Amino acid sequence: MAQVTLHNIVKNYDETPAVRGIDLDIADKEFVVLVGPSGCGKSTTLRMIAGLEDITGGEIAIGGHVVNDVPPKDRDIAMVFQNYALYPHMTVFENMSFGLRLKRVPRDEIRQRVENAARILDITELLDRKPKQLSGGQRQRVAMGRAIVRDPKVFLFDEPLSNLDAKLRVQMRTEIKKVHQKVRTTTVYVTHDQVEAMTLADRVVVMNAGLIEQVGTPNELYHHPRTKFVAGFIGSPAMNFVPCRLEEASGALRIVLPGGHVFPVPADRTQRYRSHAGGSDLQFGLRPEHITETHRNVEPGQETFDVTLEVTEPMGMETLIYFQVEGVEVCGRVNPAAGAQDGQPMRLLADLNHMHLVDGKSGLVL
Amino acid sequence: MTATATFDKDGPDRGGPTRPVRQGSMSRDRRRALYWSYFFLILFVIFFLTPPVYMFITSLKSSSEIAGATNPWWVFDPTLKNYEALLTSTEFLTFILNSAMVSVIVVSVTMVVSVLAAFALSRMRFWGSATLATGIFLCYLIPETLLFIPLFKMFAVVNEFTGIQLLNKWYVLLLVYPTLTVPFCTWIMIGYFASIPKELDEAALIDGATYMQTLTKIFIPVALPGIIAATIFAFTVSWAQFLYPLAFTTSSDQLVLPVGIVTSLIKGDVYNWGQIMTGALIAAAPPLVIYAFLMDYYIAGLTAGATKG
Numbered sequence: 001m002a003q004v005t006l007h008n009i010v011k012n013y014d015e016t017p018a019v020r021g022i023d024l025d026i027a028d029k030e031f032v033v034l035v036g037p038s039g040c041g042k043s044t045t046l047r048m049i050a051g052l053e054d055i056t057g058g059e060i061a062i063g064g065h066v067v068n069d070v071p072p073k074d075r076d077i078a079m080v081f082q083n084y085a086l087y088p089h090m091t092v093f094e095n096m097s098f099g100l101r102l103k104r105v106p107r108d109e110i111r112q113r114v115e116n117a118a119r120i121l122d123i124t125e126l127l128d129r130k131p132k133q134l135s136g137g138q139r140q141r142v143a144m145g146r147a148i149v150r151d152p153k154v155f156l157f158d159e160p161l162s163n164l165d166a167k168l169r170v171q172m173r174t175e176i177k178k179v180h181q182k183v184r185t186t187t188v189y190v191t192h193d194q195v196e197a198m199t200l201a202d203r204v205v206v207m208n209a210g211l212i213e214q215v216g217t218p219n220e221l222y223h224h225p226r227t228k229f230v231a232g233f234i235g236s237p238a239m240n241f242v243p244c245r246l247e248e249a250s251g252a253l254r255i256v257l258p259g260g261h262v263f264p265v266p267a268d269r270t271q272r273y274r275s276h277a278g279g280s281d282l283q284f285g286l287r288p289e290h291i292t293e294t295h296r297n298v299e300p301g302q303e304t305f306d307v308t309l310e311v312t313e314p315m316g317m318e319t320l321i322y323f324q325v326e327g328v329e330v331c332g333r334v335n336p337a338a339g340a341q342d343g344q345p346m347r348l349l350a351d352l353n354h355m356h357l358v359d360g361k362s363g364l365v366l
Numbered sequence: 367m368t369a370t371a372t373f374d375k376d377g378p379d380r381g382g383p384t385r386p387v388r389q390g391s392m393s394r395d396r397r398r399a400l401y402w403s404y405f406f407l408i409l410f411v412i413f414f415l416t417p418p419v420y421m422f423i424t425s426l427k428s429s430s431e432i433a434g435a436t437n438p439w440w441v442f443d444p445t446l447k448n449y450e451a452l453l454t455s456t457e458f459l460t461f462i463l464n465s466a467m468v469s470v471i472v473v474s475v476t477m478v479v480s481v482l483a484a485f486a487l488s489r490m491r492f493w494g495s496a497t498l499a500t501g502i503f504l505c506y507l508i509p510e511t512l513l514f515i516p517l518f519k520m521f522a523v524v525n526e527f528t529g530i531q532l533l534n535k536w537y538v539l540l541l542v543y544p545t546l547t548v549p550f551c552t553w554i555m556i557g558y559f560a561s562i563p564k565e566l567d568e569a570a571l572i573d574g575a576t577y578m579q580t581l582t583k584i585f586i587p588v589a590l591p592g593i594i595a596a597t598i599f600a601f602t603v604s605w606a607q608f609l610y611p612l613a614f615t616t617s618s619d620q621l622v623l624p625v626g627i628v629t630s631l632i633k634g635d636v637y638n639w640g641q642i643m644t645g646a647l648i649a650a651a652p653p654l655v656i657y658a659f660l661m662d663y664y665i666a667g668l669t670a671g672a673t674k675g
Contacts, residue, residue: 089588146569
């Protein structure tokens with residue numbers, strides 16, 4: 001059993017707070033991704049779990065034992081670094097077996113474990129090479145191999161794919177997921193890339209400014225973000241936010257956007273939003289995929305509106321369109337066949353069944 | 367513009383066979399820069415190689431030929447007498463032995479101390495480590511001309527109170543040379559260790575290595591070019607040091623080469639030029655051989671950190 005428990009973890013660098021009190025329970029065999037912008041404290045949190053940073057306050061437990069004062073080597077963890085951190089003077093075999101050799105594991109067992117890990121990662125034929133003879137992707141595999149060989153309680157990944165090119169990154173992402181399915185070790189993975197977070201995680205932890213914004217499955221975060229930060233951070237292109245007013249007229253609610261667009265609020269949300277009617281500093285949020293070209297069967301909750309497009313970006317399977325709503329840039333995704341063109345007017349469809357309403361003061365999604 | 371034509375022929379033909387070769391202003395700049403670099407390189411080669419060449423020529427001459435009014439740049443009557451005389455003189459062989467012992471011991475002590483110190487200062491993050499690192503470098507900046515009189519006094523006082531005779535013993539140099547070599551070598555090693563990514567020792571730490579294992583199994587192999595550079599430096603300093611042995615040793619059986627050559631081969635105003643030149647040439651040989659073999663490492667060691675990505 002290797003759950004990881006963080007209880008009110010605080011980290012200050014001199015006087016600057018990096019992590020400001022976070023609680024997190026990671027279950028045995030779970031794949032948890034910490035995601036957030038640079039400087040949000042995600043790497044610091046990971047390094048505290050590894051024991052590479054002292055903890056200013058709080059308690060970290062691995063497998064039920066508090067490890068605050070346990071040195072890294074006795075925490076039974078393995079870590080994969082962004083720059084791989086392979087020992088340049090050792091062969092792949094020596095790199096992978098270094099930890100075991102230090103522990104004086106019998107030679108036969110070392111060979112067997114390294115070969116096993118090499119087979120999982122498909123690097124058997126690289127075992128005699130030095131790191132500088134390997135490509136980025138291969139080095140990444142070796143770094144993972146070094147972690148697997150140790151058979152630790154917890155894997156820690158610190159932005160392991162950031163140094164790879166885009167294509168390789170996607171490939172290695174799948175690879176990491178496959179490896180986790182094979183070895184089922186509790187994993188904590190840090191990244192700033194929300195796509196990586198969404199694709200890999202059992203649960204995603206979104207961090208911002210040293211605090212946890214929200215913890216949830218990828219789908220929960222995507223469909224039910226709790227704060228404006230999460231709503232804007234998860235999803236690419238990011239969710240559109242436009243300042244709005246919420247008006248009540250004859251029992252129904254409607255969203256009034258600057259520039260005169262008026263959308264009725266779908267009936268199932270009326271109850272939830274009613275108390276905020278007439279409130280100030282509200283923002284209307286809608287993901288680009290819910291702003292599309294119009295089609296014949298307009299369903300309840302979908303509203304058409306007219307805009308003049310500024311820029312279009314053909315992506316092949318879709319075309320991203322950008323237009324202004326009173327000085328705020330809004331992005332939508334339309335079918336490439338819909339005929340979207342730079343500078344041309346277009347009739348679009350907003351799917352309000354997926355809308356979000358954000359309280360600008362608290363930053364909470366209502 | 368004949369030179370231009372030659373370069374055109376050798377230069378890369380990027381335009382393909384059907385297009386005329388065009389030399390851009392960049393390549394003309396580069397060519398001019400190359401001419402000047404070669405000009406100065408040759409100038410420096412002449413400047414720095416003339417003394418050893420002159421030493422070599424003179425070492426092959428007899429005293430009478432040196433004193434004679436012949437062309438000093440040519441040997442008319444070559445002889446190995448000077449070499450023979452020196453290499454059979456027990457005095458000279460003692461100088462070599464003393465120099466070798468002092469250098470080998472000083473280099474060993476220096477490398478052990480400075481590698482350990484540099485690792486601690488650059489990686490173990492303790493209170494005052496940065497100040498200490500700067501302090502060590504500042505030590506190096508104090509010239510030995512400022513130190514040899516107080517040191518002399520110190521050794522005399524030590525002798526007075528403990529009876530340990532340090533002055534006029536070759537091993538006194540084992541105490542004073544490290545004051546020159548340790549600060550600089552520590553500084554080089556701090557710089558070299560700084561170029562090793564921090565993740566490497568963190569990975570070792572997680573893999574279960576102690577600080578000492580991290581140093582011996584990761585840092586020393588990875589920093590080998592830097593260690594070799596520092597070793598060469600320490601060797602050169604202790605092999606060629608002149609002032610301290612001149613001040614602290616006087617008996618001919620305690621002298622090291624640089625001082626020994628000067629004191630034993632200059633008698634009053636009689637200069638035995640042939641043997642002086644031969645002695646200097648023999649003394650210069652070990653560093654030369656070491657440099658020649660380890661040159662690549664030396665350069666890699668000194669430029670590391672400068673190009674850290």
